[in-house]
Structure formats: C-alpha cells, structure tokens
Amino acid sequence: MKVFNKFLVxxxxxxxxxxxxxxxxIRIAVGHQSKCTDTYSAGIILxxxxxxxxxxxxxxxxxxxxxxxxxxxxSSGSPITNQMLANKLDFGVMGDYPLIVNGAKxxxxxxxxxxxxxxxxxxxxxxxxxxxxxxxxxxxxxADLKGKTISVPVGSAAWGMTLKALQxxxxxxxxxxxxxxxPVGAAxxxxxxxxxxxxxxxxxxxxxxxxxxxxxxxxxxxxxxxxHGVVVRKDYADKYPEVVVAFLKAVIAAGEWVRKDPVMAATxxxxxxxxxxxxxxxxxxxxxALTLEPTLKKEWVDALKFDHTVLVKxxxxxxxxxxxxIYDGYIKQAYKEMGLDYEKDLAYTRIAKKENMKLPPAEIxxxxxxxxxxxxxxxxxxxxxxxxxxxxxxxxxxxxxxxGLKIFGHIATYVKGDDGKITTFMRKADAKASSGSIMEVSVxxxxxxxxxxxx
Numbered sequence: 001m002k003v004f005n006k007f008l009v010x011x012x013x014x015x016x017x018x019x020x021x022x023x024x025x026i027r028i029a030v031g032h033q034s035k036c037t038d039t040y041s042a043g044i045i046l047x048x049x050x051x052x053x054x055x056x057x058x059x060x061x062x063x064x065x066x067x068x069x070x071x072x073x074x075s076s077g078s079p080i081t082n083q084m085l086a087n088k089l090d091f092g093v094m095g096d097y098p099l100i101v102n103g104a105k106x107x108x109x110x111x112x113x114x115x116x117x118x119x120x121x122x123x124x125x126x127x128x129x130x131x132x133x134x135x136x137x138x139x140x141x142x143a144d145l146k147g148k149t150i151s152v153p154v155g156s157a158a159w160g161m162t163l164k165a166l167q168x169x170x171x172x173x174x175x176x177x178x179x180x181x182x183p184v185g186a187a188x189x190x191x192x193x194x195x196x197x198x199x200x201x202x203x204x205x206x207x208x209x210x211x212x213x214x215x216x217x218x219x220x221x222x223x224x225x226x227x228h229g230v231v232v233r234k235d236y237a238d239k240y241p242e243v244v245v246a247f248l249k250a251v252i253a254a255g256e257w258v259r260k261d262p263v264m265a266a267t268x269x270x271x272x273x274x275x276x277x278x279x280x281x282x283x284x285x286x287x288x289a290l291t292l293e294p295t296l297k298k299e300w301v302d303a304l305k306f307d308h309t310v311l312v313k314x315x316x317x318x319x320x321x322x323x324x325x326i327y328d329g330y331i332k333q334a335y336k337e338m339g340l341d342y343e344k345d346l347a348y349t350r351i352a353k354k355e356n357m358k359l360p361p362a363e364i365x366x367x368x369x370x371x372x373x374x375x376x377x378x379x380x381x382x383x384x385x386x387x388x389x390x391x392x393x394x395x396x397x398x399x400x401x402x403x404g405l406k407i408f409g410h411i412a413t414y415v416k417g418d419d420g421k422i423t424t425f426m427r428k429a430d431a432k433a434s435s436g437s438i439m440e441v442s443v444x445x446x447x448x449x450x451x452x453x454x455x
Contacts, residue, residue: 023066025067025068026067030043030047030070031083032074034073035182037284038228039121040273042093052069072088076098076182078153087233092114095156097156098155100307101155101311106233107320112233118230123220123225123291123405124291124350127218127405129200129222131215145175145195146175148176149176150195152185159177159198161226165221189213202280208410209279218427230248244330245337258284259292266278266284281397363380364395366394367394402427411426413427
C-alpha cells in the first residue's frame with residue numbers, strides 16, 4: 001500500500017509538473033509611439049494603466065494561460081512594420097501612410113498578412129500633420145521651399161502629407177527631402193539647421209509651444225482626413241481572436257478615460273510621454289485636434305485608398321488588396337461585448353467647423369484655476385494680460401475661423417470686425433482675406449511665461 005501511495009503521489013507530482021511545464025504563454029507584443037498623440041489610446045495609455053489585462057479571456061482554452069506583455073516604443077511607424085515582419089511584434093499602432101505600407105509589405109511576401117482592425121483617432125480635416133520652419137525664417141509658404149531642403153520622417157504620415165502637398169503644388173522635383181526622425185528634425189528647427197521640417201502630431205504644436213517653430217502648412221490644407229489605427233498579424237489574430245477583441249476593448253476604454261477628464265489625462269500623459277500637458281490638452285480637450293474613436297468608417301477607407309495612389313506615384317509601395325486587409329469583425333465584437341452601439345459611432349464623424357463653432361471661442365489654462373472658458377475672445381485677451389503679468393498663464397486656446405480647428409492663442413492672428421467682435425485665424429493669409437482689421441496682439445509663448453514664473 002505504501003508503495004502504491006508513493007507511486008500515486010509521484011505520478012500526481014509528475015503530471016502536475018508536466019502541466020506547469022507545458023502551460024501556454026501567449027505574447028502580446030505591441031509597437032507604439034509615445035510621442036504621437038493619435039496612437040495613445042492603443043499604446044501608452046494601455047501600457048501605463050494595464051487596461052488590456054482587464055479584458056483578457058480567463059476561461060476555456062485560456063484558463064491556465066499566462067500572458068507576456070512586450071511594449072516597444074518607436075519614434076515613427078515605419079520601424080514597427082519591420083519588427084512585425086520579423087515576428088517580434090504582434091500589434092502595431094501607426095498613422096495612415098505607415099498603415100498602408102504595413103499592409104502592402106506584408107501582402108508582398110505572399111505568405112504573411114496583417115489586418116487593419118480599428119482606428120484610434122482622427123481629424124476629419126487632416127490636421128495633425130504640418131510643415132514647420134524656424135521662427136525667424138523668411139519662408140512664409142510652401143512655394144517658398146523651392147530649391148530648399150525639408151526633413152521628414154520617411155515612411156510616416158507626415159511624409160505622405162508632404163509628398164501630396166508638393167505634388168499638388170507641382171514642385172516635388174524642386175524640393176530636396178531628407179529623412180530625419182521627429183526629435184532630430186525638431187532640434188534642427190530650433191537651431192536653424194534645416195529649412196523646414198514636416199512631422200506628425202503633436203510635433204508641430206510642440207515646436208509652437210516651445211517657441212522654436214512656425215507652421216507654414218497645416219495638414220488641413222491637404223484636403224484628406226488624418227487618421228491612425230491598429231494592425232495585427234493575421235496568423236496571430238486567427239490563433240487568438242479573443243485576445244484581439246480584448247485589446248480593442250482596452251482601446252475603447254482608453255478613449256473614454258481621456259474624454260471623461262481631459263485635463264487629468266493631459267497631466268498624466270505629460271508624465272508618461274514627456275510631451276507638455278498644454279500640448280496634450282490641445283489634442284484631447286473638447287474641440288481638440290483629435291477625436292478618439294475606433295470605428296472603421298468608409299471615408300477612412302477612401303482616404304487610405306487615395307493615400308496609396310500618392311505613394312504609387314513615388315514608386316514607394318507595392319499593391320494592396322484593401323478588401324483582404326481591412327477587417328471590422330473584431331472591433332464590432334468588442335463593441336457588442338461592452339454593450340456599445342457600433343453603428344451609431346460609425347455613422348458619426350466630428351466636423352470641426354460645424355461642432356467647434358458651438359463651443360466657447362476661447363480658453364485659458366490657468367496655473368492654479370485650471371481651464372477657464374470665455375464667451376468672447378476679447379475677454380480672454382484681457383485676462384491673458386493679467387495672468388501673464390502674474391506668471392499664472394499656462395496656455396491660451398482659440399479656434400481658427402476658417403477651419404474650426406483648435407489652436408494655441410499665442411500663434412493666432414486676431415482680427416477685429418466693424419462690429420467690434422474679435423475672430424481668430426491660424427493662417428495670416430486667411431486673416432488678411434477676412435473683413436476686419438488685423439490686431440497687434442502679443443500673447444507670448446506659454447513656455448516663456450512658464451520660465452518667467454519659475455524665476
């Protein structure tokens with residue numbers, strides 16, 4: 001009997017050890033960009049708040065599974081595709097042009113594929129990308145770049161925008177494009193070492209906020225929506241569809257977390273990313289430059305198809321079968337399991353010119369009082385003077401009267417109409433074309449105010 005018990009115990013232990021030894025570990029490897037606001041809801045927020053863990057399956061074939069998280073941070077989307085091709089990443093979060101390149105490069109292999117499974121954020125007007133010059137540059141328009149050099153992260157959303165803008169103007173062959181990462185390009189703008197730099201969100205606003213760069217071209221002028229999204233390796237999604245759905249539930253939850261309290265979110269994101277909270281708020285506040293929403297709208301598909309033609313002209317991309325690549329089944333399932341209405345979100349697109357004009361026309365972020373909204377721009381300007389003197393002005397915000405886009409108050413052009421009403425413009429050319437007189441308004445760079453208050 002003792003011998004039998006020893007055998008039984010030994011067998012049980014052996015079986016237990018075997019079970020432990022062969023318990024599956026599922027990797028969730030995500031390539032994201034902590035310096036790109038449009039990727040936060042599928043990247044840095046998920047990582048820092050451990051949101052995916054909240055929705056992971058825990059029963060059935062996942063009962064005894066262990067999940068291993070791998071987070072890889074990149075300065076642009078292009079390297080993420082290379083790592084996904086090498087099977088070192090399962091999910092990638094990137095902008096419109098990198099998304100297209102991702103799908104096309106995978107299909108080119110004939111054996112591997114990715115699926116475009118959700119959006120993360122968008123700006124219907126195309127704002128988020130921009131071309132910036134040093135603040136003291138003589139360059140005022142895109143046409144002034146003829147014979148000059150512009151740097152841009154090649155393969156990025158801003159690269160695609162830059163190509164389109166130059167093609168539309170007919171000067172593509174008269175401008176030299178140099179490949180530079182966002183931090184390098186921004187540093188060269190600050191030091192006056194490059195004629196211009198094209199970049200994606202929020203780098204142009206970072207340069208505006210720090211007082212080092214000035215926009216000469218905003219992505220809204222390109223006439224194509226600006227969007228980001230999530231791709232996943234198809235072999236991974238086929239094997240672990242429930243994990244993919246859990247990932248997208250976390251994306252939805254991240255967007256709701258930001259919308260609930262954008263000031264708190266901006267403050268947290270500053271800590272996590274190093275991008276100033278005042279810049280974060282410009283993107284994530286009500287009326288901000290970014291709408292966090294993951295549905296796959298037809299207009300996004302149309303925009304991506306158009307973007308593909310831009311890259312084809314450059315001979316920079318293989319063919320892409322969009323019908324094979326775009327798949328909305330996982331995001332629809334995520335909505336369903338969370339009790340949300342996918343079709344309702346799918347049908348709605350935020351139009352800045354329509355929606356933002358209903359909001360208070362100006363805001364100030366006060367050092368102690370937080371966000372203050374104003375019924376008129378004139379009232380904001382009066383307070384800005386007082387707060388500037390007291391060293392309590394973090395930032396001011398107004399809306400471009402042409403596009404409805406939210407912009408920093410210190411970079412706006414102010415126009416006073418015959419009725420005394422003050423309106424604001426992103427581009428000086430638009431202000432000059434309006435009815436009214438351009439005002440001499442000095443709303444200093446928020447960074448200089450912060451530095452002054454710190455002395």
